[in-house]
Amino acid sequence: xxxxxxxxxxxxxxxxxxxxxxxxxxxxxxxxxxxxxxxxxxxxxxxxxxxxxxxxxxxxxxxxxxxxxxxxxxxxxxxxxxxxxxxxxxxxxxxxxxxxxxxxxxxxxxxxxxxxxxxxxxxxxxxxxxxxxxxxxxxxxxxxxxxxxxxxxxxxxxxxxxxxxxxxxxxxxxxxxxxxxxxxxxxxxxxxxxxxxxxxxxxxxxxxxxxxxxxxxxxxxxxxxxxxxxxxxxxxxxxxxxxxxxxxxxxxxxxxxxxxxxxxxxxxxxxxxxxxxxxxxxxxxxxxxxxxxxxxxxxxxxxxxxxxxxxxxxxxxxxxxxxxxxxxxxxxxxxxxxxx
Amino acid sequence: xxxxxxxxxxxxxxxxxxxxxxxxxxxxxxxxxxxxxxxxxxxxxxxxxxxxxxxxxxxxxxxxxxxxxxxxxxxxxxxxxxxxxxxxxxxxxxxxxxxxxxxxxxxxxxxxxxxxxxxxxxxxxxxxxxxxxxxxxxxxxxxxxxxxxxxxxxxxxxxxxxxxxxxxxxxxxxxxxxxxxxxxxxxxxxxxxxxxxxxxxxxxxxxxxxxxxxxxxxxxxxxxxxxxxxxxxxxxxxxxxxxxxxxxxxxxxxxxxxxxxxxxxxxxxxxxxxxxxxxxxxxxxxxxxxxxxxxxxxxxxxxxxxxxxxxxxxxxxxxxxxxxxxxxxxxxxxxxxxxxxxxxxxxxxxxxxxxxxxxxxxxxxxxxxxxxxxxxxxxxxxxxxxxxxxxxxxxxxxxxxxxxxxxxxxxxxxxxxxxxxxxxxxxxxxxxxxxxxxxxxxxxxxxxxxxxxxxxxxxxxxxxxxxxxxxxxxxxxxxxxxxxxxxxxxxxxxxxxxxxxxxxxxxxxxxxxxxxxxxxxxxxxxxxxxxxxxxxxxxxxxxxxxxxxxxxxxxxxxxxxxxxxxxxxxxxxxxxxxxxxxxxxxxxxxxxxxxxxxxxxxxxxxxxxxxxxxxxxxxxxxxxxxxxx
Numbered sequence: 001x002x003x004x005x006x007x008x009x010x011x012x013x014x015x016x017x018x019x020x021x022x023x024x025x026x027x028x029x030x031x032x033x034x035x036x037x038x039x040x041x042x043x044x045x046x047x048x049x050x051x052x053x054x055x056x057x058x059x060x061x062x063x064x065x066x067x068x069x070x071x072x073x074x075x076x077x078x079x080x081x082x083x084x085x086x087x088x089x090x091x092x093x094x095x096x097x098x099x100x101x102x103x104x105x106x107x108x109x110x111x112x113x114x115x116x117x118x119x120x121x122x123x124x125x126x127x128x129x130x131x132x133x134x135x136x137x138x139x140x141x142x143x144x145x146x147x148x149x150x151x152x153x154x155x156x157x158x159x160x161x162x163x164x165x166x167x168x169x170x171x172x173x174x175x176x177x178x179x180x181x182x183x184x185x186x187x188x189x190x191x192x193x194x195x196x197x198x199x200x201x202x203x204x205x206x207x208x209x210x211x212x213x214x215x216x217x218x219x220x221x222x223x224x225x226x227x228x229x230x231x232x233x234x235x236x237x238x239x240x241x242x243x244x245x246x247x248x249x250x251x252x253x254x255x256x257x258x259x260x261x262x263x264x265x266x267x268x269x270x271x272x273x274x275x276x277x278x279x280x281x282x283x284x285x286x287x288x289x290x291x292x293x294x295x296x297x298x299x300x301x302x303x304x305x306x307x308x309x310x311x312x313x314x315x316x317x318x319x320x321x322x323x324x325x326x327x328x329x330x331x332x333x334x335x336x337x338x339x340x
Numbered sequence: 341x342x343x344x345x346x347x348x349x350x351x352x353x354x355x356x357x358x359x360x361x362x363x364x365x366x367x368x369x370x371x372x373x374x375x376x377x378x379x380x381x382x383x384x385x386x387x388x389x390x391x392x393x394x395x396x397x398x399x400x401x402x403x404x405x406x407x408x409x410x411x412x413x414x415x416x417x418x419x420x421x422x423x424x425x426x427x428x429x430x431x432x433x434x435x436x437x438x439x440x441x442x443x444x445x446x447x448x449x450x451x452x453x454x455x456x457x458x459x460x461x462x463x464x465x466x467x468x469x470x471x472x473x474x475x476x477x478x479x480x481x482x483x484x485x486x487x488x489x490x491x492x493x494x495x496x497x498x499x500x501x502x503x504x505x506x507x508x509x510x511x512x513x514x515x516x517x518x519x520x521x522x523x524x525x526x527x528x529x530x531x532x533x534x535x536x537x538x539x540x541x542x543x544x545x546x547x548x549x550x551x552x553x554x555x556x557x558x559x560x561x562x563x564x565x566x567x568x569x570x571x572x573x574x575x576x577x578x579x580x581x582x583x584x585x586x587x588x589x590x591x592x593x594x595x596x597x598x599x600x601x602x603x604x605x606x607x608x609x610x611x612x613x614x615x616x617x618x619x620x621x622x623x624x625x626x627x628x629x630x631x632x633x634x635x636x637x638x639x640x641x642x643x644x645x646x647x648x649x650x651x652x653x654x655x656x657x658x659x660x661x662x663x664x665x666x667x668x669x670x671x672x673x674x675x676x677x678x679x680x681x682x683x684x685x686x687x688x689x690x691x692x693x694x695x696x697x698x699x700x701x702x703x704x705x706x707x708x709x710x711x712x713x714x715x716x717x718x719x720x721x722x723x724x725x726x727x728x729x730x731x732x733x734x735x736x737x738x739x740x741x742x743x744x745x746x747x748x749x750x751x752x753x754x755x756x757x758x759x760x761x762x763x764x765x766x767x768x769x770x771x772x773x774x775x776x777x778x779x780x781x782x783x784x785x786x787x788x789x790x791x792x793x794x795x796x797x798x799x800x801x802x803x804x805x806x807x808x809x810x811x812x813x814x815x816x817x818x819x820x821x822x823x824x825x826x827x828x829x830x831x832x833x834x835x836x837x838x839x840x841x842x843x844x845x846x847x848x849x850x851x852x853x854x855x856x857x858x859x860x861x862x863x864x865x866x867x868x869x870x871x872x873x874x875x876x877x878x879x880x881x882x883x884x885x886x887x888x889x890x891x892x893x894x895x896x897x898x899x900x901x902x903x904x905x906x907x908x909x910x911x912x913x914x915x916x917x918x919x920x921x922x923x924x925x926x927x928x929x930x931x932x933x934x935x936x937x938x939x940x941x942x943x944x945x946x947x948x949x950x951x952x953x954x955x956x957x958x959x960x961x962x963x964x965x966x967x968x969x
Contacts, residue, residue, distance in 0.1 A: 015809070017821065046804045051648075054812075061809050062822065067801035069651060070811025071644065072674050078641035082648025082656070083801065085632060086607050090652065090801050108644075111637035311632060318627035325629030327600055330593060331764050335530065336583045337385050339574075339763075 060095035074105025229296035359418035361426030366435025376413025387574025497555035518556025587755035592622035594733025699941025781805030786820035858885025
């Protein structure tokens with residue numbers, strides 16, 4: 001690493017553009033966390049590229065003083081793939097939302113993830129279409145009444161992390177807009193990951209879906225409704241840290257600590273666990289009555305080769321095997337004849 | 341049966357002719373494309389000029405022996421110039437009744453018909469919906485018919501090799517190929533070498549095909565089936581080293597050369613689609629040239645990944661055909677707005693929707709011109725021959741990089757799969773393509789334009805001090821910041837249009853082929869070049885004063901085109917669409933351009949064009965051309 005990397009501060013990542021999210025929007029907190037974390041990564045500012053699609057969250061690049069590309073709806077993962085494959089040394093982050101990433105951009109999202117392109121995706125999940133003023137999104141609850149579903153949505157929502165796990169994503173995590181410290185730590189872990197990273201950030205839309213995550217983010221409720229995953233540590237939650245989660249057959253169960261149940265009986269989190277069923281169980285836990293919502297890193301596989309490296313190595317290998325391409329020879333390949 | 345030695349002693353006479361058209365047709369699985377391309381390469385190596393027309397169904401293997409499964413390969417070769425694969429066929433090789441039924445109409449009266457008589461059983465006839473056997477019902481009396489037991493003779497030739505019946509049967513196309521080599525006095529050496537290479541790891545199959553071919557050759561010699569064999573001397577092509585080249589191969593190589601001349605990495609984002617996929621295949625094989633090929637999850641990712649690669653400094657491109665082009669429209673608009681250089685190759689095919697995937701058409705011109713939301717002009721180039729695809733790839737790349745614009749290349753299925761002898765250029769003759777990445781943060785503004793080209797600077801990620809944001813929202817002139825002001829928007833719309841218009845300064849003036857003024861100007865574009873050229877030649881020889889302009893630049897159009905049109909009484913625009921270029925010409929120049937439109941998935945025949953030219957010239961001059969001469 002070159003010693004000439006300048007010391008950067010949060011201010012270095014702020015732009016002169018007026019931030020135009022609604023006052024009180026959760027996006028402000030996410031922007032602030034990212035602007036705090038980037039200078040700590042030891043990466044020169046010009047190496048960062050922030051790519052986005054369309055939606056409130058996708059205005060993100062305009063407020064980051066890095067290279068930035070506000071593309072079209074849903075296509076950020078594909079644009080970012082082009083950037084990363086052509087220039088693997090760049091640090092490419094995607095800012096996207098639940099509609100951008102999981103509806104119109106669902107195909108690009110899963111394919112970028114399964115290829116393991118070294119791109120970090122920040123998926124702001126507010127369970128609503130904000131920029132188009134309040135239609136239900138692919139993560140809206142079943143039966144949700146919105147402008148476009150006045151009698152309730154009939155569609156079952158996506159579980160974004162289960163989807164990412166299904167796409168064999170090598171880094172899957174979740175954090176919350178209002179939990180700044182946790183969010184920053186999660187971003188740092190994502191930054192340290194080599195391959196594709198998918199981070200769901202629970203975010204409030206105080207205009208069209210206020211209180212989207214209130215049941216679990218309210219200060220009083222947090223400890224009861226959130227379990228923080230930490231590698232190598234048991235799954236414990238509750239105001240008094242007196243509840244835990246353990247395996248029961250192929251299922252998870254919530255248990256009360258004490259009365260014969262100790263920490264040793266609980267599930268010890270292993271983010272590197274290879275069996276996909278494990279991360280999947282964690283992702284689906286919140287859908288079961290009485291279970292908390294897990295935040296933190298569900299999965300981190302650091303030994304899967306990155307797509308851009310495979311592509312670059314293939315070029316290197318073929319050059320080593322056949323020699324660097326000779327265009328004159330290429331033009332004259334196959335059968336030729338001379339006319340005098 | 342006479343022995344080979346006997347036959348040599350009584351060899352039929354050899355007749356020197358100028359040109360011939362040969363078509364192989366059979367089932368999709370009969371190897372007709374292979375026979376055709378082997379025959380083509382052999383006559384090319386001998387020095388004939390040629391043009392080919394492979395015509396195959398969209399189904400990979402329709403049920404054997406049926407009409408939809410018929411695949412054909414036609415080649416015209418000559419000792420003089422060849423512009424088209426030929427209207428009518430001199431020698432037709434038909435492997436079954438279905439192929440015969442579909443193709444016989446194109447055989448010249450008294451033409452040679454070689455049929456595989458082993459496949460004219462009751463069942464074969466039924467599959468081809470033939471009530472009677474054409475070999476017996478006198479429907480072929482106008483032709484010189486040579487029924488040959490291709491299957492049985494091939495089996496006999498291969499019986500010592502110990503192959504199963506199916507494998508032996510698959511060699512019958514080489515028996516037919518051997519017969520054609522005899523008929524045109526061509527050496528089998530090239531095909532021997534090709535077989536050795538193709539079946540390096542299966543020498544038995546190489547041997548089987550060689551024996552089948554040799555047997556076909558000897559069969560002609562031994563049976564004296566043909567009274568005469570033909571000799572077509574080499575053509576007088578411009579001096580140089582030649583190879584055979586298809587349009588898709590030419591595009592692929594053109595982009596590799598363009599990237600090298602620009603000193604950039606070539607990036608292709610593509611999604612498989614007929615008839616464009618071969619470009620992806622070709623470029624995927626050029627890894628040692630540093631080419632990055634990305635087979636994307638869909639057409640949209642194919643182009644948007646290219647936009648990402650262009651943003652980070654690659655020569656980026658995407659390849660597709662009509663339906664894929666439709667999917668890429670929003671992303672093309674983004675490329676217009678962010679002013680990044682990409683090349684979009686649309687290898688047109690019959691439409692709408694899935695249409696005719698393997699058949700040719702030129703009906704995407706208006707889509708290329710206007711098929712995006714709002715005002716989003718894009719320069720358009722069109723190659724006119726398979727070999728020209730190479731030069732168009734270079735020119736499209738040059739324009740994209742010089743003006744920082746997306747560029748559309750409109751090729752089509754006929755150019756993509758058709759081949760012609762191509763003079764290999766000397767690399768040193770091809771100029772460098774200058775590229776400038778801005779590096780100085782002093783005074784850097786993302787939308788500050790070059791006064792001559794109106795291009796904005798190319799500031800790639802990784803360059804210290806040039807951090808900036810771009811996107812699809814309207815931008816403020818010069819700064820590139822998001823801006824919604826009414827007058828700024830109008831200014832930006834006009835600037836983007838002016839930038840495309842500015843490319844006109846690089847577009848050479850058109851110089852009509854044929855007469856520089858006269859009764860009729862034919863304006864064509866794309867793959868109709870060969871047919872128009874052939875028709876023009878014949879009609880001028882018949883005494884008409886006709887000119888021909890073939891447009892390689894469709895947007896912007898050459899600046900002198902209006903003046904050139906005024907020099908002729910009438911303007912005729914033949915197109916394989918409902919009149920798209922003629923609509924543009926009429927709108928832009930208020931000229932009474934008459935369309936001649938064929939929408940059959942097939943290229944124009946020379947005779948069709950000649951008939952149309954005669955018809956147009958017979959109207960009289962009143963009220964036609966712009967100057968009403």
